[in-house]
Amino acid sequence: MKTLNKTISLFITLFSATLLAQTTISGSVVDSNNQPLIDAHIIIENSIYGTYTDTEGHFILTVDMRPPFNLSASRIGYETLSIQVLNNNQIINFILKEGTDLDDTVVYGSRKPESVRESPVPIEIFDATDIRVSTATPNFYTSLENLKGVDINHGSLTFNSVNTRGFATFANNRFVQLIDGMDNASPALNFVMGNLVGMNELDVHSVELLPGASSALYGANAFNGILFMTSKNPFNFEGISAYYKQGITSQDAAGDNTYRDFGIRAAHKFSDKFAGKASFSYLKGTDWYATDYNEYNRGSVGTPDNISPFRSSPAHDGLNIYGDEISLGAALGMNLKELVQTYEGILFPIGSSILVPENNVARTGYREQDLTDYNANSLKADFALHYRPLADDLEIIWNSRLGRGNTIFQGGNRYQLKNFFIQQHRLEIKNDDFFLRGYTTSEKAGDSYDMFFTGLNMNKVGAEEWFGTYAGAYLQGAAQVQASGGNPFDPTIQEQLHTASRNAADQLVTIQPGTPQFKTLFNQITSDPDVNTGSKFIDNSKMYVVEGNYNFSRLLKDAVDLQIGGSARQYALNSQGTIFTDYDGPIKYDEFGAYIQGIKKLADDRLKVTASIRYDKNEFFDANLSPRISLVYFAGANKNHNIRASFQTGFRNPHTQSLFIGLNVGDVLLVGGAPANLDKNLPNTNLTARDAYFDSYSLASFLAFAASQGTSPIEPVNGTGMTPLVEPEKVKAFDLGYRGTVGPVDIDFSAYYNNYDNFLAEKVVITPNSGSTSDLSGIADIASGNYTIFQLNTNSSADISSYGAIIGLSTRIAKDFKLSASYNFAKFDFDQSSDPDFSAGFNTPEHKVKISFGNTNLFKNLGFQVNGRWSDEYLWQANIANAMIPSRTVIDAQINYTIPAIKSIFKIGGTNLGGKEYQSAVGTGYIGQQYFISWTINNL
Template structure:
């Protein structure tokens, strides 16, 4: 089907022409310098008909329209000029004024209606095609890290997680990403795909990012922030564009490796009514090797290296299997395998195809029907409770959308397939068990130690027959284990989960003139289908749904509409939970002669529904069994514990060999209390939505100091959280009732228990607060200078809930600097970005540890070749070569150098 669409597009490109009746000619110049501007866009207002200026800044526009009509002349970085055409063969001269600041940029995300970023009622960060051209990062998605208040955490080379205002994880379920209105998240694994299978850089129109709660308009999961990526319309941006990027990644552990990034975009308006586009991207490289072999225990770094008998290396897997052999032997762990031996070739790959058909029945933008189809497949590494090799991961989205000036109706379906993905930890555990069972291995170890008194000799004896990486026997076992979906014997993920989503929005601006009213709603249906390998869906897919409705009123007051009042409220209901109301109220006041001093204040509530995994997971992750707390999930998960001690006695209500998810919530000890020697009941209530109450003050304005014009963006926020969702570790005894002070305590003493992770809410009081300031100006006769600072902090009383880990995972201080010039001399520009952040604590199910402070410097130079419609860019990321970790357990991030050639973009 895709090949047929592309073939039709290519044939149409070469065969369709328009009949012209009116000719308009002219030139486009820079109003300040008088320089001719090649590549400026000229189009009829509200139509897709248009052309661009040539290398001499001249254009010829032939259209079927008869005068009078209006044309719009625009170019990135300049203000749009409208010119009235009153006769045929009219000659015009357009003089475009450069936007010296970003205050006149138009954003849509803050209020679901176009408005100057200056007048936005909440904080907005923005990136457009001009910023993408100037970014120093290897990709536009990496370049988001240079925006004020934005954190980007790198799982791997191709999988990066965007976050704002704290509580970051690699899954980052508190932050939403929308690509052309579609949720860019895995419906089963719950992580935002990032740009692994997202948007091609050639097709990016704008990126808008709202830090903080946005549930009042966007519903569940727009909790910490939301990012909107919009693509270019084939009506407005036509032609064929091509980009090729070649580079090298350099890391001590992995050495120097090549990467290639190729993209092509084709777009054409066949007529005023019909247009189409197709974008294809391919990226291939080598992941950052994860080689942190420090010993760990109880989720933290521990004393001892590989020579200790109970070694559990961070990026060594299989050594989590450990037994206390008692006496002089002590606790012993099996010999594990390094991650580099479990990730095949560490190949990073991404293939993306995006096609879209656009139909305008009236020949203008009053009404447009869009069918969008996206397909992607890729390899990457994801870090959650374990490290997962995501191989041949497939995601497809199909969207049908009808939109007009005042409304849109859209529906889309997301389909994913985990492909050949697998859990590296279970791959190591079950490779070990294929050549020797745990019982045999530990028996041989203990027997040899009792004879020799040497741990070295005991390990060597127990490792007799061990499969060695690189040998055919190891490879055969590896292939079998990674193809086996049972975590008892294998490590493969199975997943064919689907998500169905629909949205509707209507703006009454043409019916009501005293204020602007909007209404809207959404509906979402999950269909979980992992065949029991992730969720408790062993007997068929699990379906559940959620919906929401909202309304917003916006009214301007005072002279020149200087005061803008916005009020929104949304109601959301999920199948397993009570409904939630999310209100937002904001005021924005524009002061100054040109309304260039904007003060804003807002109050809003946000919420987040528990994820699919919070509700329906049923997964033995080795160190603990993860069981979701949806009411209908508690009895769906059962397991049979091994090695119940001979001293154990059956507990009332079932045999000693069966555990269920219900026991984790109703008959378990708090793990922390057991570690402290005072075992107490865990009392884990079933999970429910979490809520945040957010207050924000801000100022965005233009300050003139002599001949300098400085753009200032300042904001501060304070958040109060209720029912914060958390995972808690509990211990379920194989017999006895928790609180009986006899059998259950005997089970702990005999080691007859199993660790579970439950999904619940903390009762602890949690608050977070912070501020950011950004300054942008021009210095030294045209050089761009920008600097921003972000402060982020949170408070909570650990003693009130010892088992709770907040996972704030955000540095308290961040400073970012930008310096460059888009046209230092003819056709030549450059840009430099520097980022510094202090050390901070990272908490996760993988490991709790401190992330060191770091300073990162990126830079690029670019040269435009007008005769070839090309831009050549040479750049590098982390130029100092000082490797750093974005979180414990991931590969150290080294340097990345690239050379790119972009044509006709």
């Protein structure tokens, strides 16, 4: 009993002490015009305690600390202010002076907090306030395009690919996107799905983007840049927030269609030790219709000279039409005259072929809009539990992210990603000095399918009957013309005969869209993973990652900032043979890396030296070392003119597709170059990857051989028939830059030069099916058409470089108006003659200009933003087609109104207000306009 009484007394004493130690501080944060500042960060210095201001600029903070202590307020674009707290329930009102964006704090340039000025590399930032009141697009993710040096390629309404410094694709394997440290890339496809399964905008705390090579700290694939998105911590951001957006997408091909987007976030701090949050969002709209029905000549640039307009020939192969690849030549190995000759005396009168020219005829294909409903949607959910066991900076986090959506992806073909699902689960322990995290990513392709093979296999049904009907109708029409005294070989008559014959064959044989028969056949083919008969692709791939970092600065008494870290990753590819050569079971492989970085300030803190080196090893390749050294010099009396220079080497491991792909995309078969892939059987052939890599003819000599009808010699690849297996790509990157303020203008300038070695490339080769390049049997195969066309993943021997410069200027006019502008120059250079078959795919405008003008407080609680972008024309090179993309000017704008009493912000906006539709790449839908109204409630 005495022991129990003592225990109770001790508990009461401790509980009372805790109550006595609690201190509550409240107040507000305003600017020099007495306007409230939303999302200002309030923190007790040298502690973990903090919060953020609400929509009225107010805050309340309760902590288990006794005064006195210092309370500071900070916000992007304003100077930090610190005030001492002396009493419990003290009211503190901060008035922050306008600062400069160059003083904003960033984390990821050096893996530690520092100002933008001090960052040794170029860096762009975007935060929750920008999302709330400055974005002029319905989707915050696409607003990143307004950052200087940033490109966004719009593949569809919900699939947008971020890139910097050129070599862009929709499968952008050169650019990394991290959400709370987790790689957001698809494990199988190895590229980011935009924000399709990413972050709810209500939970975005900050976005930082590093353009250029970042391998020295972040490993393979951080080759063109890296994007960091950090979510809000529930300890600091409590309450319930929600938004609703509605509007229309407007496009000439699709018309006007409703667009809706809804999201909610809830977070609560249960105690100083435990907090949790959950968020959910759902977007639904109509995707941009792709209606390019021109035919592009493969291997050449799409210009009026080599683009064939729709139905310019009976064998026309339209880009966004599928199934018109089935022709007499492809299906039966003959042209129209030969078909009639074959059946003379059986189906057609003897001598009929004299009325028939030697035309190749193709079936009428299905338009893309016949093979998809263009239903674009995205559902995202996020759950997190945060635990601080000691009520200090040590924090344990469990986080689960789930995403499901419909979108269209363009690679070698156009793919409908339907009910595509990705989930990520993370366990992390961290404090101010270290982090250790492990996470897994898994995905399922759902009901996704290849639209090319859907149309192709649907048109295989009744193909011979269709061609027979076509030929019969053509002969009947030609005979009637001749009988009436006309000339059936007149070009105008020829066009009329082919059109009438096509109509007759389509009406009698083709299964028409919208009919029950069409739906039945469509469902059958899109459920079948065999590309000979179906178009479904299967993906149940996974990725496992462990990584950590420790900063020794505190242990070293800040004598030097020293960090050591590392990571390990395993891929488990599982497409059941529909994407990879994993028909006999999942393919697993590993990679790991480690790095060390030191930062030291010298010369009276005017010179900051950062040096790092990273070691990485993939199980298929030799290890890579990636060193980086950078210098930042703080010039001027106030050290506010900052000059930086850096050199680093980066590398890029071949991605999963370049290692193990074995995918038929119609006219070519894609093959990966991993050593473990060589003896895998390739789909629809009797060949292996070893045959394709070590016994093939070059494309250039094959085309010359065909054009000369066999008189020009056909040559083995590299003289031996051998194509090198794929190896890691490397880059030497040089950066120079300046950040500073001259008068009222902030200046941020960067120039870069990149030189590439072993540039990852795709090479088309021609492989004899039964013969060999080592003797005449291979030539016999080529002459008889007994060959397979492969696209191999390898490296280019060409000397390739890219260079460019970016300058950004920003200033404030009449205090509240912010004007910013940037110019981006980007160029690449290589000797085409050193590798004639190589297609560089720079896919980036040489010149870009961006201008932003806005005021968050034009009148009380009323703000606006206008963003304009211009880019000149550029060449887009891809497997699907090559073409020049015209120059474009795009203007987005919005106005917003805040009602503090109901903690709400209303916004009305529109994108591409000039009205001229544009493409990011050949083959995609033209981007029209979006008009929207949104209501955001923030109760944080």
